[in-house]
Amino acid sequence: MTAATDTQPDNSLPDAELVREGPPADLLPADLLPEGLADRLPPQAASAVQITRAITDTMVAHGYAMVQPPLVEFERSLASRMAGTGTRRMVRYTDPVSLRTLALRSDMTVQVGRIASTGLRGAARPLRLCYAGQVLAIRGDGLEPERERLQIGAEIVGTDTVAAACECVSLAIGALRAAGAEDISVDFTLPDLVETLSAGSLPLPPERVAAVRRELDAKDAGGLKTLDAHDYLPLLYATGAFDTAIEKLAAIDAGGALATRIAGLRRIADHVGGRAALTLDPSERHGFEYQSWFGFTIYADGLRGALGRGGTYRIGGEGGHDEAATGFSLYPDPLIQLCARARNADRLFLPEGYDPDIADRLRAIGWQTVAQLSDADDPAALGCTHVLRGREPVRL
CATH class of the missing domain: 3.40.50 (Rossmann fold)
Known part of the structure; x- marks a missing residue:
């Protein structure tokens, strides 16, 4: 996640988005929970504990030290490490002690970055850290209305090499398998692909880069033609099963700009071996706002949506700290629900x-x-x- 030290907290959220009209408080049941929040009842709570332990035990066994950041931080600290992305999702309020704005975390990765760059700044690198805890968003997404989720993750601070990416992908697969996930698949992407190509072999005017990236995200060939970005059309077809897609990507004449990335992807795929099905979508950007040269999404059979994402990024923040890192975050709530239904102790x-x-x-x-x-x-x-x-x- 790239630092943006001059980013100020996004306070432009309209009141209508912050407060939704509803029935008067005195007409609501006293025990009603807010929308998007729910209790974990037996056996879901037991499954949550069991799965959290299985995943974190796997991380610790691979040399990752556990950290526990607080649930609430100063909004400015969180926002400065999110490059302005996601700040609108944070629940905020005024601290009665300091009179400064506080925010409930919507992502624990940024907190781990703060820990690495402050309290553990002098620790030897590469620094392996892991974490587990609840995160809260101001609202859910259309297909995922839950506002509170369990986030479990691991970070290698101090490096974003291919070797670090290999370790993180393998660890994510192993952790989910230890927790009971089956038939795991991993989708690779190259988040900074458009920026890399547009600055070199496939030049674009700076003002068109974002538009081209958006049309690639939408898989819109017509939109790319309208933007006169014909050289980027082959990227739309370099997708699918990894072995086939990587050959299509390698066939794109990019003046060697893709060579090191393709070599890196091949090495990661070889390291994973047959432990997961592999696919490639080199221009996918959704959920990869922070990542640099490499990103991945992980899925498991029978579970709705992605179980997690990861990749390479940079830790930044106030004070000029800037450091490479590689990591991933898992959101195992769908796995918890599946295991709870199968639980018959x-x-x-x-x-x-x-x-x-x-x-x-x-x-x-x-x-x-x-x-x-x-x-x-x-x-x-x-x-x-x-x-x-x-x-x-x-x-x-």
Whole structure:
């Protein structure tokens, strides 16, 4: 994520977008939750804990140190690291202590960047950090109305090399597989492709770069022709299965400007091997506002939408700090819901007078136990599948 130290917080959001008219507060149920927010009930909450632990344990096992940034920061600090992008999504309010504007985080990656460039500025590089926590947006998207999401991620601070990209893609795949995801696929992209080509072998006037990038995002061949950007048309067709798409990309005459990127993509693909299906869309920009030469989106079979994104970027902020980094963020809520539906843990009812040593032994091998508290306790109603008879569980 490229720093923009002169970026000021975006306070231009119209009041109509900040406050939506609704029924008077005294007519709303007292226990109603705000739109886009929800409780995690059993078994979703248990699945969330289990999946978070599986993913973070995988990251820690690969040498990533856990950090826990605060839920709220000064808006100026967050905005200065977001290049103005996404600031309109942050929930903001005035701090009664400092009288400065605070914001609830909508992205934890920028907080990790702040930690790396301040408290861990003197730590040896490459610096591997990971994190997990909730993020909140002022509103959800059309297809994803949830305003609060779980974000889990890992960052390599101090390098944006092909080797770092290989490690991050492999780690993201491994972490999701450890959490129960199956049939994983990864889509590669080159976020700064248009800027690179327009400054070299396929020149464009500066004022047309954004428009060409927009038409490529929309996959609009007619729009590119209207912009007289015919040289960029082949990029629309260099998409699909990786092995085929990379050959089409290599065939584009770009005066060698794509050679190092193509070589990097091939090396990453070789490193992933057969652990995931690979595709390529070199001009994809959605969700890659911060990334530089490489980006990727990760999916899993049976789950709606992307499970995460990552790539190379630069950490910046106030004070002139600028540093290369590579990382990814996972949003496993769809996986949590899928695992919760499939969750069918055995629960053992412990009647009065049970032997606590036997109960400890059974919990140690994976049983969940529910101890009887009164004669009115009904094992089946309490969700138990077995009852302890003597020393052994017996199915109800």
